[in-house]
Amino acid sequence: MKRKIVSVWEVNRYVSHLIEEDYMLNDLWLQGEVSNCKYHHSGHVYFTIKDERAGINAVMFERDAKKLSFRLTEGMKIYARVRITIYEKTGGYQAYVQDIEKQGMGILYERFEALKLKLANEGLFDEKYKRQLPKFPKRVGVITSSTGAAIQDIRQVSNRRCKSIPLYIYPVHVQGEYAVGEIVEAIRMANEEKKVDVIILGRGGGSIEDLWAFNEEAVAWAIFESEIPIVSAVGHEIDFTISDFVSDKRAATPSAAAEIVIPSQEELEARIKRMKENMQYTISECLKNARNQLNYLTSRPIYERKDLFYKSKMQEVDHLMQALNYGFTKKVHESSKAYEIALQKLEKLSPLNTLKRGYALVEDEKGQIVKSVKDARQEEKLKITVADGSFLVNVFSEAVTHKEEVKHG
Amino acid sequence: MARKPAKNFEEAILALEESVRRLENGEITLEESIKEYKKGMELAAFCNEILAKAEQEIYVYEQGQYHKIEQGD
Numbered sequence: 001m002k003r004k005i006v007s008v009w010e011v012n013r014y015v016s017h018l019i020e021e022d023y024m025l026n027d028l029w030l031q032g033e034v035s036n037c038k039y040h041h042s043g044h045v046y047f048t049i050k051d052e053r054a055g056i057n058a059v060m061f062e063r064d065a066k067k068l069s070f071r072l073t074e075g076m077k078i079y080a081r082v083r084i085t086i087y088e089k090t091g092g093y094q095a096y097v098q099d100i101e102k103q104g105m106g107i108l109y110e111r112f113e114a115l116k117l118k119l120a121n122e123g124l125f126d127e128k129y130k131r132q133l134p135k136f137p138k139r140v141g142v143i144t145s146s147t148g149a150a151i152q153d154i155r156q157v158s159n160r161r162c163k164s165i166p167l168y169i170y171p172v173h174v175q176g177e178y179a180v181g182e183i184v185e186a187i188r189m190a191n192e193e194k195k196v197d198v199i200i201l202g203r204g205g206g207s208i209e210d211l212w213a214f215n216e217e218a219v220a221w222a223i224f225e226s227e228i229p230i231v232s233a234v235g236h237e238i239d240f241t242i243s244d245f246v247s248d249k250r251a252a253t254p255s256a257a258a259e260i261v262i263p264s265q266e267e268l269e270a271r272i273k274r275m276k277e278n279m280q281y282t283i284s285e286c287l288k289n290a291r292n293q294l295n296y297l298t299s300r301p302i303y304e305r306k307d308l309f310y311k312s313k314m315q316e317v318d319h320l321m322q323a324l325n326y327g328f329t330k331k332v333h334e335s336s337k338a339y340e341i342a343l344q345k346l347e348k349l350s351p352l353n354t355l356k357r358g359y360a361l362v363e364d365e366k367g368q369i370v371k372s373v374k375d376a377r378q379e380e381k382l383k384i385t386v387a388d389g390s391f392l393v394n395v396f397s398e399a400v401t402h403k404e405e406v407k408h409g
Numbered sequence: 410m411a412r413k414p415a416k417n418f419e420e421a422i423l424a425l426e427e428s429v430r431r432l433e434n435g436e437i438t439l440e441e442s443i444k445e446y447k448k449g450m451e452l453a454a455f456c457n458e459i460l461a462k463a464e465q466e467i468y469v470y471e472q473g474q475y476h477k478i479e480q481g482d
Contacts, residue, residue, distance in 0.1 A: 169467065171469060279432055290439050
């Protein structure tokens, strides 16, 4: 019998090819338990996937292992997405693990979807129930773990943004058997106390099980029924929970929630400064206009009598302007009243208004106002002033009094 | 129209905005303008005072009571 001699390596290589060509072995989900798990310092993870009857060596390389949101532990029930390969050096075969899901996750996911649908149908996510967040909260409530990363992040961000807004922390467990009860109670408490006018509810990142309290119906209803607006901040950007849907606002992370809730002190101060400058400008323009108006009135030729009264008012206006420039608001206020009255009186007294109604002012050559027929002689030139100007006239005839007119008529 | 004095920052800043608006509008008398200006300045001072806190207050609710904690904690 002729012997066919091949090298060990060739055999391993041959079997390796056979397996590689088998499409079924190239991509399959294995169900089993984690055993003999070793995290190598390189980041690769070596373990055995086993069930009651058998085991298979498994390796998960660092680039895949780092994507897992949890750490493998002994006895953990998993689904592993694998490719079966031959390790050509030893001829042993192994499972190359690309992804792992914990068993029961599928059930959680189904529960999540079912509850989401139910609550959506009951209207808990409706936009019309969303409450407005206060623009400048008086006090901010925080419902989270007192030991987690979330509270540190929120404190840091809010301290940076605006120190004037106090934080009220309601510590709760955010995972484990007490979490749901404590969260519901804290929301109820905060509503009863009415100390805070907005609430940040959340926690830092974790596995789907860690975040599960925020997917419970009781928590959803507590959020929905809260009179105080609630910002939900659970986990990272990619994590969505029922709390996020029912809350008045969803923040990607606890830090982001603080950014949303706490206004920026710098921005507010800048806004107030702008408004102050605005008012100062407007009021000084106002006074300038008033002074111009006064100047205009008193400088009309018709106004020959420059009373001490108005002169003193002019001085007052100057004082007002000065006071305003120096920011003596109170003084401005006090003296403005007198000034305002003066201005009004001036307008009332001004003959200009009378002239506008069709009356005329008559002056003789010396500029004396003609009040009586006795003031006007024949051939005398008189100056007539109407609303928009004046002209000269000659007196034709001797003046006649009203009484004489009646007699002659 | 008599307006209530502002009790908190949000009310104050809204009232301040209203004062600025009324002043800019120019539809009020000089006397009223000065009043509005004075009021606006007071509101701005009130707001700035609220913002002037040097340290944020933090309270933790424990066993039915609020405990103030210090920044370093």
